Amino acid sequence: MTLEFHERDDYLSWGRVERRPQVVARPASRRDLAPFAHGERRPRLAVGLLRSYGDSCLATGAALLDLTRLDHFIAFDEASGLLTAEAGVSLGEIMRAFVPRGWFPPVTPGTRFVTLGGAIANDVHGKNHEAAGTIGRHVASLTLLRSDAGEVTCSPTENAELFAATVGGLGLTGIITTVTVRLRRIQSAFVDAEKLAYGTLDEFFALNAASEGAFEHLVAWFDCTAGSRNLGRGIFSRANWSPFGALEPHRERGLLRVPVEFPSFAINRLSLRAINVAYRGLELRGLGSHRLHYGPFFHPLDSIQGWSRVYGRAGMYQYQCVLPPESAADATRALLDAISRSGEGSFLAVLKAFGALPSPGLLSFPRPGITLAVDFANHGPRTLALFERLDAIVREAGGRLYPAKDGRISREMFAAGYPELARFARSVDPACTSDFWERVRP
Amino acid sequence: MTNPRRVLILGALSAIATATARLLAAEGARFVLVARDAEALETLAADLRARGATSAATVAADLAVASPEALLPALLEPLGGAIDAAYLAYGVLGDLGLAERDLTVAAQVIDTNYRSAALWCLAVAAVLERQRAGSLVVIGSVAGDRGRKSNYLYGSTKAGLGVLVQGLAHRLAKVGARAVLVKPGFVDTPMTEHVAGRRGPLWATPEQVAPALVKAASGGGTVVYTPWFWRPIMAIIRAVPGPIFHRTNL
Numbered sequence: 001m002t003l004e005f006h007e008r009d010d011y012l013s014w015g016r017v018e019r020r021p022q023v024v025a026r027p028a029s030r031r032d033l034a035p036f037a038h039g040e041r042r043p044r045l046a047v048g049l050l051r052s053y054g055d056s057c058l059a060t061g062a063a064l065l066d067l068t069r070l071d072h073f074i075a076f077d078e079a080s081g082l083l084t085a086e087a088g089v090s091l092g093e094i095m096r097a098f099v100p101r102g103w104f105p106p107v108t109p110g111t112r113f114v115t116l117g118g119a120i121a122n123d124v125h126g127k128n129h130e131a132a133g134t135i136g137r138h139v140a141s142l143t144l145l146r147s148d149a150g151e152v153t154c155s156p157t158e159n160a161e162l163f164a165a166t167v168g169g170l171g172l173t174g175i176i177t178t179v180t181v182r183l184r185r186i187q188s189a190f191v192d193a194e195k196l197a198y199g200t201l202d203e204f205f206a207l208n209a210a211s212e213g214a215f216e217h218l219v220a221w222f223d224c225t226a227g228s229r230n231l232g233r234g235i236f237s238r239a240n241w242s243p244f245g246a247l248e249p250h251r252e253r254g255l256l257r258v259p260v261e262f263p264s265f266a267i268n269r270l271s272l273r274a275i276n277v278a279y280r281g282l283e284l285r286g287l288g289s290h291r292l293h294y295g296p297f298f299h300p301l302d303s304i305q306g307w308s309r310v311y312g313r314a315g316m317y318q319y320q321c322v323l324p325p326e327s328a329a330d331a332t333r334a335l336l337d338a339i340s341r342s343g344e345g346s347f348l349a350v351l352k353a354f355g356a357l358p359s360p361g362l363l364s365f366p367r368p369g370i371t372l373a374v375d376f377a378n379h380g381p382r383t384l385a386l387f388e389r390l391d392a393i394v395r396e397a398g399g400r401l402y403p404a405k406d407g408r409i410s411r412e413m414f415a416a417g418y419p420e421l422a423r424f425a426r427s428v429d430p431a432c433t434s435d436f437w438e439r440v441r442p
Numbered sequence: 443m444t445n446p447r448r449v450l451i452l453g454a455l456s457a458i459a460t461a462t463a464r465l466l467a468a469e470g471a472r473f474v475l476v477a478r479d480a481e482a483l484e485t486l487a488a489d490l491r492a493r494g495a496t497s498a499a500t501v502a503a504d505l506a507v508a509s510p511e512a513l514l515p516a517l518l519e520p521l522g523g524a525i526d527a528a529y530l531a532y533g534v535l536g537d538l539g540l541a542e543r544d545l546t547v548a549a550q551v552i553d554t555n556y557r558s559a560a561l562w563c564l565a566v567a568a569v570l571e572r573q574r575a576g577s578l579v580v581i582g583s584v585a586g587d588r589g590r591k592s593n594y595l596y597g598s599t600k601a602g603l604g605v606l607v608q609g610l611a612h613r614l615a616k617v618g619a620r621a622v623l624v625k626p627g628f629v630d631t632p633m634t635e636h637v638a639g640r641r642g643p644l645w646a647t648p649e650q651v652a653p654a655l656v657k658a659a660s661g662g663g664t665v666v667y668t669p670w671f672w673r674p675i676m677a678i679i680r681a682v683p684g685p686i687f688h689r690t691n692l
């Protein structure tokens with residue numbers, strides 16, 4: 001079958017800020033991708049479920065290859081937990097198929113609606129970063145389709161440089177077609193979780209230090225509308241997989257769905273405040289110890305499909321940075337201060353420590369330190385000006401931003417955060433590009 | 443678990459059939475998968491095995507051309523000669539504009555969706571009747587509920603198939619076997635790849651309609667709409683008087 005391309009105006013990234021129509025094809029089999037190997041130079045970008053917030057999963061004017069129909073499992077080895085699958089399989093589908101058999105993806109981001117290919121191309125992290133590192137550490141091998149070399153197998157030992165470029169490589173090193181990833185054993189589908197309210201940033205750091213080692217999953221939510229004295233106040237959550245409970249997967253049916261974009265006045269200071277209070281209420285409800293299903297624990301927002309539509313037509317940004325340990329405390333304080341003063345920032349504000357396990361990708365975002373992620377309604381220049389102020393703090397602190405979340409970073413800011421950028425660029429497939437890459441490429 | 447279900451899928455590479463097969467695989471089903479593309483069939487078979495299928499055999503055939511009488515016995519062999527559920531999922535939407543101008547194109551739509559599909563249904567029904575058990579689940583369409591200028595040819599093939607399945611359900615009822623027509627609404631599959639607005643509220647994914655197809659094989663009514671809300675929608679559309687309907691652009 002030859003690939004059909006259609007111009008589509010409903011291929012938006014998660015933040016819904018960029019509105020340029022995309023020219024999209026959805027291959028139904030790996031064979032359909034053959035024309036993109038060997039010398040065919042048509043600019044292209046492989047994408048998954050478009051859960052990246054900014055423009056790293058868009059390629060205006062190029063061919064956007066939506067790989068979500070390449071969603072077949074190829075083989076599974078019950079003894080080792082090694083799963084080989086096509087890159088368009090979602091982590092949610094892996095959970096549905098393998099949780100009943102006692103296996104779970106080694107790392108899951110805050111949503112299960114991501115593909116294996118997308119997860120690897122951003123070298124995603126989860127709440128278990130201290131214990132497990134990024135997902136790339138659990139990839140045994142992958143196959144890549146290159147315009148200049150055809151199909152190439154990469155692993156930490158075979159074509160190692162290309163492997164290092166592809167993990168966290170933002171789809172720029174070629175089309176990932178298949179992946180072999182090591183699943184993790186679980187005894188039940190539940191986690192034993194504990195939620196603790198904390199009052200200050202210092203308390204957060206203390207709680208985190210006390211929990212490392214004893215808990216596999218660590219994360220904190222904080223109220224970024226809280227001012228000076230309450231700066232950083234929030235709820236700390238820590239958990240371990242439970243040995244008790246059934247191996248029952250999540251359900252996709254009965255999820256709520258935001259069907260249309262809200263009018264843009266829906267998110268303003270008042271509603272933001274209200275949502276924050278409500279979310280805090282929801283979280284506080286859960287204070288103390290609980291046995292929770294992995295769904296609500298890892299992917300609380302997945303129960304409301306398309307939630308980013310509440311930000312209306314203007315869309316939203318997420319600002320996520322990581323700060324090295326030595327400057328983390330001061331820089332986090334400075335960032336929170338700048339955000340709370342601005343009156344922007346919204347209910348999704350997350351603080352998490354990254355552990356020492358090295359990320360395998362040249363452009364992997366996680367590095368030891370503290371990561372901070374905050375959602376912002378797009379208020380145009382006002383929001384962008386705030387980001388400039390935040391950038392200055394992050395840069396000064398020796399930190400960097402997460403491309404999966406970014407839709408506006410400058411070339412200089414990107415280069416400053418990623419010392420291996422020049423080395424990475426040597427592995428870029430000459431036919432691959434993205435709107436993000438056009439903006440930041442050296 | 444009881445004995446694994448023995449499942450025949452005609453048109454197994456359809457997105458809706460694939461999603462259905464995956465649910466059955468998780469319960470350990472045994473499959474015979476039929477479609478045109480041998481390589482893609484092997485990919486699907488491996489997927490189903492990894493999901494827990496007890497076995498998955500593949501047969502590459504053009505179902506519009508193959509003779510059901512000649513081929514069916516061979517299809518049943520990997521299942522030990524018997525079936526618990528047979529799905530008929532293949533079909534083409536066809537280009538109506540082209541079909542109106544070129545009757546060989548129209549004939550192809552009719553041959554695929556009605557003529558051959560009806561023959562496969564008759565052949566499978568004979569097996570079920572002999573077994574005195576099992577279900578035939580046929581994918582129809584809401585497009586068969588009322589002729590519209592935008593897809594009446596396709597709609598008519600599905601309507602005809604619907605009446606055939608209704609009659610088979612009647613015929614099989616007395617021996618305890620079943621025939622069910624499942625009518626999906628708009629589903630985001632390769633068949634509808636060219637349609638704009640596929641992320642709209644009326645659209646479903648194959649994964650969302652698959653549970654209804656699994657359920658259809660084990661009980662319930664003989665006509666199933668999926669998602670369910672298409673039943674009232676189509677009741678209204680059927681009730682709209684002709685003169686008013688003719689002014690719409692559906």
Ligand SMILES: Cc1cc2nc3c(=O)[nH]c(=O)nc-3n(C[C@H](O)[C@H](O)[C@H](O)COP(=O)(O)OP(=O)(O)OC[C@H]3O[C@@H](n4cnc5c(N)ncnc54)[C@H](O)[C@@H]3O)c2cc1C
Nearest residue numbers: 048049050051052109110115117118121124125170171176
């Ligand atoms: C609610 C929410 C919570 C999130 N939480 C986290 C979190 O906790 N941790 C975290 O790390 N991230 C998080 N993310 C970000 C998300 O995990 C990443 O953006 C992920 O990459 C999205 O996967 P996707 O399949 O949607 O890929 P897309 O967004 O479609 O694409 C992402 C990148 O991968 C590339 N790509 C996709 N498929 C392929 C392929 N087959 N071959 C080559 N390149 C490919 C694309 O070109 C693009 O550069 C979150 C996102 C959301 C919406």
Ligand SMILES: NC(=O)c1ccc[n+]([C@@H]2O[C@H](COP(=O)([O-])OP(=O)(O)OC[C@H]3O[C@@H](n4cnc5c(N)ncnc54)[C@H](OP(=O)(O)O)[C@@H]3O)[C@@H](O)[C@H]2O)c1
Nearest residue numbers: 455456457458478504505506531532533583628629631633
């Ligand atoms: N999608 C919708 O909105 C919708 C709505 C109502 C009903 N339906 C019905 O649902 C069924 C499944 O369709 P789908 O939506 O899942 O679309 P699909 O993925 O395009 O499936 C259609 C399948 O039919 C196969 N096919 C066509 N002619 C064939 C032949 N002569 N021999 C063997 N296989 C043949 C195609 O195989 P090839 O790849 O070899 O062509 C394809 O796999 C169809 O009967 C369709 O009419 C669909």
